[in-house]
Amino acid sequence: MSLDQKAARVFGDDEPTHFGSGWMSGTISVFLGVMAVGAVICFYIPELLTSPEVRAVLPIPLIRTLIQLVIAFGFLLGFLSALLRKRKVLGFTGIALAMLAALGGGGNVPVEGAVQTTPVYLGLDWFLLNLLLLAVVFVPLEKVWPHRRGQSVFRVGWTTDTIYFFVSHLLVQMSTLLTLMPAQLFFDWAIHPAVQGAVRSQPFVLQFLQCMLVADLAEYTIHRYFHKSRWLWPFHAVHHSSTEMDWLAGSRLHVVDIVLTRGLTFVPLFVLGFDTGPLYAYLVFVSVHAVFIHSNVSWRFPRWVENVIVTPRFHHWHHAIEREAIDKNFAVHFPFLDKLFGTYYGPEGAWPAGYGIEGNPVPDGFAKQLVYPVRPGKRSGAA
Numbered sequence: 030m031s032l033d034q035k036a037a038r039v040f041g042d043d044e045p046t047h048f049g050s051g052w053m054s055g056t057i058s059v060f061l062g063v064m065a066v067g068a069v070i071c072f073y074i075p076e077l078l079t080s081p082e083v084r085a086v087l088p089i090p091l092i093r094t095l096i097q098l099v100i101a102f103g104f105l106l107g108f109l110s111a112l113l114r115k116r117k118v119l120g121f122t123g124i125a126l127a128m129l130a131a132l133g134g135g136g137n138v139p140v141e142g143a144v145q146t147t148p149v150y151l152g153l154d155w156f157l158l159n160l161l162l163l164a165v166v167f168v169p170l171e172k173v174w175p176h177r178r179g180q181s182v183f184r185v186g187w188t189t190d191t192i193y194f195f196v197s198h199l200l201v202q203m204s205t206l207l208t209l210m211p212a213q214l215f216f217d218w219a220i221h222p223a224v225q226g227a228v229r230s231q232p233f234v235l236q237f238l239q240c241m242l243v244a245d246l247a248e249y250t251i252h253r254y255f256h257k258s259r260w261l262w263p264f265h266a267v268h269h270s271s272t273e274m275d276w277l278a279g280s281r282l283h284v285v286d287i288v289l290t291r292g293l294t295f296v297p298l299f300v301l302g303f304d305t306g307p308l309y310a311y312l313v314f315v316s317v318h319a320v321f322i323h324s325n326v327s328w329r330f331p332r333w334v335e336n337v338i339v340t341p342r343f344h345h346w347h348h349a350i351e352r353e354a355i356d357k358n359f360a361v362h363f364p365f366l367d368k369l370f371g372t373y374y375g376p377e378g379a380w381p382a383g384y385g386i387e388g389n390p391v392p393d394g395f396a397k398q399l400v401y402p403v404r405p406g407k408r409s410g411a412a
């Protein structure tokens with residue numbers, strides 16, 4: 030039984046899920062409960078469970094108030110759901126989680142002195158923060174403007190993708206290190222102070238756009254290699270194994286895919302030496318844009334916008350099951366790169382009929398997908 034099915038067995042029922050049925054309040058209550066418990070745990074062992082970069086910018090008093098609010102709403106919505114719904118498991122789970130967070134101290138857990146920086150840490154705070162922000166933005170967007178109507182937040186593979194999201198955020202220290210390492214170790218020689226000086230003397234917006242272009246050129250090349258190479262494809266096939274697209278589907282990336290793509294994409298950014306301001310702005314942009322282009326959002330953009338910047342429709346075609354769309358649309362920011370290199374596919378106004386890889390060669394579940402590319406005899410041909 031898949032994890033999706035196990036979750037459905039524990040929390041699911043045959044009752045309706047429309048507004049007023051107690052399903053939405055119950056689901057939100059469980060979500061808020063998980064958030065609150067996670068946040069309280071962060072306050073107990075901040076040196077191990079939170080990242081120094083996030084700690085440095087978070088307004089802690091505001092976060093403490095937010096935790097109290099999350100607990101209060103978790104309680105309220107849990108009660109509401111339990112009142113409205115025959116099967117009480119959603120409501121009671123939400124109440125139990127909110128209670129656990131409150132008994133654990135809620136937003137008032139004291140932190141003695143300054144938090145020590147330890148050599149190894151996990152990004153539980155980074156996970157909670159990003160999940161909350163992205164869910165608050167993208168779940169309503171996909172409900173109000175869905176491309177595929179009726180697709181649930183809990184679509185096929187949602188548990189797998191949540192684990193990907195969780196693990197990649199938890200291991201933020203390792204992934205940052207591995208992203209910076211190839212450039213710092215092997216491309217020091219390529220740095221020219223005069224070139225870096227000229228790059229940095231440009232206006233913020235120009236540097237930001239150059240970051241996008243340089244990164245996309247690198248990303249395009251690596252991405253195409255992942256599709257063409259018999260050895261690399263199984264690692265990237267994991268990303269293409271989603272049969273339903275939404276904001277969480279983009280998280281499904283094999284660790285080898287992440288490390289190689291990010292590590293190599295960072296090389297030209299490092300060598301050119303962009304200012305930290307535009308570089309960080311680009312990193313924020315790319316993380317949100319990557320989520321957006323996978324999302325189940327039907328927004329129709331004018332043709333000129335679709336030609337300038339990658340939209341969900343463009344990237345959905347990259348994931349399409351249709352044969353004519355295979356090995357097309359490799360760019361992540363600028364569709365003109367695909368036009369330039371002859372890999373563009375974008376029939377006017379149309380969306381793919383389905384997503385995934387013919388024959389579904391990739392198994393379900395995080396652990397199986399982790400070993401899939403290195404299992405002998407399991408290699409599928411390049412797409």
Ligand SMILES: [Zn+2]
Pocket residue numbers: 252256265269347
């Ligand atoms: Zn791909």
Ligand SMILES: [Zn+2]
Pocket residue numbers: 268279323344348
């Ligand atoms: Zn994708």
